[in-house]
Amino acid sequence: MNKEKIEKPENKCELQKILDIIGGKWSMSIIYALIPEKRRFKELERIIPGISTRMLVKELKNMEENGIVTRTAFATVPPTVEYNLTAKGKKLDPIINDLYQWGLEYIN
Amino acid sequence: MNKEKIEKPENKCELQKILDIIGGKWSMSIIYALIPEKRRFKELERIIPGISTRMLVKELKNMEENGIVTRTAFATVPPTVEYNLTAKGKKLDPIINDLYQWGLEYIN
DNA sequence: CGGTATCCTGCAGGATACTG
DNA sequence: CAGTATCCTGCAGGATACCG
Numbered sequence: 729m730n731k732e733k734i735e736k737p738e739n740k741c742e743l744q745k746i747l748d749i750i751g752g753k754w755s756m757s758i759i760y761a762l763i764p765e766k767r768r769f770k771e772l773e774r775i776i777p778g779i780s781t782r783m784l785v786k787e788l789k790n791m792e793e794n795g796i797v798t799r800t801a802f803a804t805v806p807p808t809v810e811y812n813l814t815a816k817g818k819k820l821d822p823i824i825n826d827l828y829q830w831g832l833e834y835i836n
Numbered sequence: 837m838n839k840e841k842i843e844k845p846e847n848k849c850e851l852q853k854i855l856d857i858i859g860g861k862w863s864m865s866i867i868y869a870l871i872p873e874k875r876r877f878k879e880l881e882r883i884i885p886g887i888s889t890r891m892l893v894k895e896l897k898n899m900e901e902n903g904i905v906t907r908t909a910f911a912t913v914p915p916t917v918e919y920n921l922t923a924k925g926k927k928l929d930p931i932i933n934d935l936y937q938w939g940l941e942y943i944n
Numbered sequence: 945c946g947g948t949a950t951c952c953t954g955c956a957g958g959a960t961a962c963t964g
Numbered sequence: 965c966a967g968t969a970t971c972c973t974g975c976a977g978g979a980t981a982c983c984g
Contacts, residue, residue, distance in 0.1 A: 806945040914965040
């Protein structure tokens with residue numbers, strides 16, 4: 729029937745909306761993998777240790793809907809699909825890098 | 837019986853270890869609330885909209901174990917407990933602020 | 945290659961009542 | 965005030981098989 733998103737009138741605070749976008753178990757790893765260059769689907773699956781096909785698809789879809797990445801499909805055989813960071817997504821680069829550095833300094 | 841943490845020999849990548857610490861639904865909100873000054877328990881509960889007692893306790897405990905916040909109890913009646921950011925926690929300030937700003941700029 | 949489609953499970957997180 | 969102690973539920977995330 730109605731497959732539209734249910735607009736809950738919650739006013740989640742900003743930080744929680746952000747976590748909806750990049751708080752998933754794999755989102756940051758995916759962004760991190762896309763920082764140096766655009767990647768193909770299987771490439772991401774290989775680069776990111778432990779991720780499942782299902783989750784990679786889900787997170788990529790979510791991030792695409794949220795304007796973090798772009799998906800470009802080429803009608804080749806076999807199919808080729810490239811994922812890339814948008815400008816919006818690239819703005820997250822330094823932040824994720826800072827987080828990463830913080831982790832290196834303080835974890836373990 | 838054995839209540840010690842089970843040390844899984846997984847080598848989670850850094851970003852995921854970081855999410856274990858500050859990826860919870862409320863962690864960042866708590867840190868954010870502690871940035872300006874130390875806070876008492878009930879104060880945090882009041883300031884952070886929607887959080888439950890149980891979750892506030894859990895996240896605070898987790899963050900204490902991870903050296904993000906300190907807990908100071910005073911033997912008053914009724915009890916007084918103050919939570920404060922550690923140096924390690926304070927290093928997250930600018931990062932969370934950047935994230936917050938990113939959210940302001942790009943969400944909605 | 946780049947995905948769907950299913951089935952399944954644990955645990956994050958909520959609600960509520962009680963305590964020193 | 966600052967928490968415990970329980971009970972409960974949804975859904976994030978995993979595993980596996982199949983498709984164009």
